[in-house]
Amino acid sequence: MIIAERKPFEELKGFVADKKKVLVVGCRGCVTVCNAGGTKEVGILASELRLDAGKDGRELTVDEHTLERQCDPEYIEELVEMVGKNYDAILSMACSVGPQFISTRYPDQTVYPSLNTLFMGGALQHGIWAERCQGCGNCVIHNFGGMCPVARCAKSLQNGPCGGSANGVCEISKEVDCIWHLIATKMMETGKVETDFAPVQPIKDWSTSRDGGPRKVVREDLVK
Amino acid sequence: MSDFEPKIIAFCCQYCAYSAADMAGSMRLQYPTNVEIVLIPCTGRFDMLFALKAFEGGADGVYVAGCLEGTCHFLDGNIRAKKRVNYLRNELKNMGVEEERLRMYNLSASQGPRFMEIAYEFTDLIKQLGPSPFKKKDAA
Ligand code: SF4
Ligand code: SF4
Numbered sequence: 001m002i003i004a005e006r007k008p009f010e011e012l013k014g015f016v017a018d019k020k021k022v023l024v025v026g027c028r029g030c031v032t033v034c035n036a037g038g039t040k041e042v043g044i045l046a047s048e049l050r051l052d053a054g055k056d057g058r059e060l061t062v063d064e065h066t067l068e069r070q071c072d073p074e075y076i077e078e079l080v081e082m083v084g085k086n087y088d089a090i091l092s093m094a095c096s097v098g099p100q101f102i103s104t105r106y107p108d109q110t111v112y113p114s115l116n117t118l119f120m121g122g123a124l125q126h127g128i129w130a131e132r133c134q135g136c137g138n139c140v141i142h143n144f145g146g147m148c149p150v151a152r153c154a155k156s157l158q159n160g161p162c163g164g165s166a167n168g169v170c171e172i173s174k175e176v177d178c179i180w181h182l183i184a185t186k187m188m189e190t191g192k193v194e195t196d197f198a199p200v201q202p203i204k205d206w207s208t209s210r211d212g213g214p215r216k217v218v219r220e221d222l223v224k
Numbered sequence: 225m226s227d228f229e230p231k232i233i234a235f236c237c238q239y240c241a242y243s244a245a246d247m248a249g250s251m252r253l254q255y256p257t258n259v260e261i262v263l264i265p266c267t268g269r270f271d272m273l274f275a276l277k278a279f280e281g282g283a284d285g286v287y288v289a290g291c292l293e294g295t296c297h298f299l300d301g302n303i304r305a306k307k308r309v310n311y312l313r314n315e316l317k318n319m320g321v322e323e324e325r326l327r328m329y330n331l332s333a334s335q336g337p338r339f340m341e342i343a344y345e346f347t348d349l350i351k352q353l354g355p356s357p358f359k360k361k362d363a364a
Binding site for chain 1: 271272273276277279280315318319320321357358359
């Protein structure tokens with residue numbers, strides 16, 4: 001899923017500093033699962049904004065609403081009625097796809113992203129999420145013991161490890177595993193050094209990744 | 225601010241703090257009427273929104289009272305509550321409000337007198353801090 005985290009309160013407070021009436025919109029997709037922008041987080045942010053405005057003696061109405069998803073026009077359409085209530089700003093708590101969809105659909109609205117969208121990953125345990133994929137557009141993890149060197153190696157090396165790998169840790173930080181250490185260890189443990197580790201991986205074609213510009217998928221069988 | 229009588233909301237776990245309050249009652253111990261108790265089945269049920277809504281509703285201080293660490297009826301409800309309280313205390317700080325307005329206490333069901341002590345201690349603390357800065361300023 002997409003992992004995101006809420007922006008610092010100070011920044012969000014700045015968004016509404018000169019506003020009288022705002023709408024906070026959550027998303028029931030990934031950001032609900034990673035506890036960043038679901039109904040509960042919408043409630044917390046809305047409450048904090050109200051309290052803060054009261055503290056500073058500002059009038060501020062904060063309404064709350066959570067959509068099924070914000071990355072789908074069908075749900076964005078649900079906001080029609082609410083948008084008609086003349087909000088000074090809409091704070092989207094979806095990943096940053098959401099605020100873009102909202103501002104495209106409602107061009108006269110002022111829309112702010114309330115989260116910082118971080119990466120594609122998963123939960124290592126409740127409350128801890130880690131990056132696993134960078135959407136390179138041509139998945140090759142089967143060559144690396146099921147681990148992604150694109151997303152998990154600081155240099156996205158296809159033929160690692162580099163000289164910075166020490167005691168299983170990447171040179172960028174003691175907190176970061178060297179994924180190439182894990183790949184090599186797994187190859188040794190599973191007896192695949194000769195077949196899978198020794199061969200030199202070809203140069204990766206990055207044109208399917210961001211290097212090829214913004215991407216789009218068209219499924220003719222689904223398009224009406 | 226001597227005539228300031230704070231409004232305090234205490235979220236009390238039914239297995240400890242709430243029973244301790246009962247005991248304080250049967251022992252005829254007086255505790256400040258400023259404290260309004262909200263019964264929760266375990267402090268693990270404590271939700272950050274409970275405290276935020278209490279502040280929105282005009283509370284000057286909020287505390288969560290759960291079992292002594294290691295004795296939660298549901299194993300770790302009080303530990304989880306403590307983390308939420310700490311998270312929210314940090315949010316209060318980010319909002320420029322004294323984090324002391326939100327606190328976590330731990331006590332057992334048999335500590336009626338301790339329940340009373342906590343109620344006094346927190347009420348005094350909030351009296352010192354003064355009214356909640358969250359209260360809407362009347363056009364001054
Ligand atoms: S190889 Fe590419 S698609 Fe596969 S996990 Fe890594 S970044 Fe994602
Ligand atoms: S130490 Fe490992 S993870 Fe870090 S850049 Fe080198 S090969 Fe990649």
